[in-house]
Amino acid sequence: MLMQSPRVMAGRAFTPPSLTSAQLTSGFEQKLAHGVLRRIECRELLFAEGDPASHVYRIETGAIALNKVLADGRRQVIGFAYPGDLIGLGIEGEHVMNAQAVKPTRVRCLPVSALRQCIAEDPALGVKLYEALARELAATRDLMLTTGQRSAVERVASFLLAFSRRNRRIAQDPTSFELPMTRTDIGDFLGLTIETVSRTFSKLKQLGLIELPCSNRVKLLDIEPLQNLADGEHKP
């Protein structure tokens, strides 16, 4: 097949599929600060596919998994949202995904009517939301490339490196972090079973690339070979 030259490297997969509200305007920030604070239990749904999309939410603490479910229960996690992220944007009307807390979580709620008012007051906000949506689309496509084409090690390595990058971005330790979600969540995100996720973690541990002090805490010992694994530099 006539293939275009692979000019672009793997790309930054797993950019969080949600808008960090830090980028937004102060009027919006003010409205949000007055919004209702809602507490969500671990595993509780903030909203479900088909629910009327009445609000947008900003995560204050905790973590949310955005997912879709097939009739027989197979589940695809589309992305995770962390403190600062804004979720519930998109088409007016109905939510198209479930938003499930993976740990006890607090969110600020903003009615879409208030959001609309914000946009009317500050048209630049509309542009920012458009751009945020575009970035989210780009992130989802990167994830597709990963779940569609990569092997288990590549997927897990990419996943860990995404955490590392996120931590660097928010000025926290990029080599050691807590995974707020379960193996099931990770598996459903990467399109793998929990067993494969677990085995792959063990493999990376054996290779001396990571440490697992406890099951939900990861220390990256050597980022470069991890990056090579993620980029598929082990096949040829």
Place this chain on the structure above:
Amino acid sequence: MLMQSPRVMAGRAFTPPSLTSAQLTSGFEQKLAHGVLRRIECRELLFAEGDPASHVYRIETGAIALNKVLADGRRQVIGFAYPGDLIGLGIEGEHVMNAQAVKPTRVRCLPVSALRQCIAEDPALGVKLYEALARELAATRDLMLTTGQRSAVERVASFLLAFSRRNRRIAQDPTSFELPMTRTDIGDFLGLTIETVSRTFSKLKQLGLIELPCSNRVKLLDIEPLQNLADGEHKP
């Protein structure tokens, strides 16, 4: 695991990941009509990942595959665009995907500056573009659910049914159509190899669900069982 009830059925995967410009305003339509018409050879790239996003394009005839490539050549097709679809929307700056013609194709080109002018003249257009992007995001997520969780038969059946639906929407025969793309394109779209795609087509033929008069023409003989296959009603 505490699973939410699977209240939502499989969803309409594979809604074309691009905007049909029919929904747009007449001012926009006028500008487009004056836009340059460009011819693209089969397999030629309309734009590549990393190119400056100077224009948006509307497909007039032919078909385009939007894809991303890993460093080692593995390719993920994110979606296909057909006549009437608008592509190149999204983040300003650089294209984040390749757009490759899967057959000889003609597109109308509109500079993003002109698009911006249209939006200034008609703010409602901005909203429509936002909604279009949101629909595209929803479609991409549906595709993720498919490539991440479904088996080969399920993927191929879904793919064919998406064609059927599209044809119904544009008032053409929903039971018989031409596949403009190669097996490689289909495979890279569904996350399968060409051999698996081919074998799966053969299997559906043996099951009496489809006919393949020639390799790029499909006739759906019995849609309902095909839908059941797509929805995974064969496992239990």
Place this chain on the structure above:
DNA sequence: CGGAACATTGACCCATGTCAAGTGTCGTGG
């Protein structure tokens, strides 16, 4: 007519899924 590109089919293999048996770890109640 001939060759290139695409598609099909078969044989085999391997990565990952499945099933099952442990092993932590945490929270609760005695």
Place this chain on the structure above:
DNA sequence: CCACGACACTTGACATGGGTCAATGTTCCG
């Protein structure tokens, strides 16, 4: 404070769907 149960995670043995490699057909176009 400990014992217990629930749940999450790990690990092993085995099964299998789909990938890989290779041979053959088919179609289309020069």
